[in-house]
Amino acid sequence: MSDPQYISSRDNALIKRLRQLAQDSTAYRKQGQVWLEGDHLCRALLARGGRPELAVFTEEGWSVATDELRAACERIVVVPDHLMQGISGLESAAHMGFVMGLPSAPQVQGQVATVVLDRLQDAGNVGSILRSAGAFGFRQVLALKGTAALWSPKVVRAGMGAHFGMHLVEGLSLSDLEALKVPLLVTSSHRGNWLHRTTLPWPCAWVMGHEGQGVSADLEARAGLHVRIAQPGGEESLNVAAAAAICLHASAVTGPSLPD
Incomplete structure (x- = not known):
């Protein structure tokens, strides 16, 4: 581990x-x-075997950092708190x-459990779906053009x-999905089999x-199965991240091995 570099100017090129x-x-x-900000994301990267190219600490953060975080990479920068606030x-x-x-x-992997994101706009929804996908055994997420980065x-x-355990591909067109060799499932609030x-x-x-x-007409036409989620409370529809969690869990129950 090399000695940290101290930077105090907001006009520094790296800053x-x-x-x-x-x-x-x-x-x-x-x-x-x-950019990965915060202890949780940084540790998550290390836990997956990833290594950063640069570590940035505030002066306080550096003083209390664990040996694991201090030794995460060769290049370390320490900045004043106010400078980190300007970065963040x-x-x-x-x-x-x-x-x-x-x-x-x-490249798109054809034979693995996958989530396809069709023009989702909200970064929170996209990140939440990635989290659910990882939890329920879906290791590939494909984002069509128009989906949040x-x-x-934020994502x-x-x-x-x-993210660190997923196969992520973005900027795709509908034709790119032809590489998928698994059934395509589409949710709807008004048609299809009950999940x-x-x-x-x-x-x-x-x-x-x-x-x-919702899902584009072209993708709906390509789907091999249409399903809908029962909503006995009578709401018109579910948030897409909530619907994704329900659907992916339903697949996990019959797909990957579950603990006893």
């Missing part, structure tokens, strides 16, 4: 790049790097963050570390659609 990574939802595509996209900045290299653009700071925070009465295939690919418009 400007970090600020852009933390506050611009698509800056990671230009810089080829991802959060109302209250964390005391540390990592910069990791953006994973190389992978998968590695944006990464909402994913709570799920709780349906035998679900495994592996499969669940499609989650736009918050307002």
Whole structure:
């Protein structure tokens, strides 16, 4: 581990790049790097065997950092608290963050359990779905063009570390989904089989659609199975992240091995 570099100027070139990574939802595509803010995300990366390219600590954060975090990478920068606040996209900045290299653009895997995101706009919904996907054994998430940027700071925070165990592909067109060799399942609020009465295939690919418009007509036409979730309370529809959690759990019950 090398000695940390102390930076105190907000006009420093590195600080400007970090600020852009933390506050611009698509800056990671230009810089080829991802900003992870806070102890939880940083530890989640290390737990998955990942290693950052840069570690950034406030002076207080560095003074209390564990040996594991101090030794996470060779390049370490320490900044005053007010400078971290200027970098952060959060109302209250964390005391540390990592910069990791953006994973190389992978190919669509045809035979694995998958979630397809069709133009979802809300970063919180996208991150929550990634978290549910990881929890229920879905290791691939495919984002069609128009979906919130998968590695944006807000989506990464909402994913709570799920990103690091997932095969993520974004910017896809409908034709790219032809590489999928598993059944395509689509949810609807008004048509299809009741989820709780349906035998679900495994592996499969669940499609989650736009918050307002739902799944596109083209994707609906491609689906091998349409299902709907029973809502005995009578609400018109469910939030897409909530619907995804219910559907993915229903698949997990009959798919991956569950604990006794």
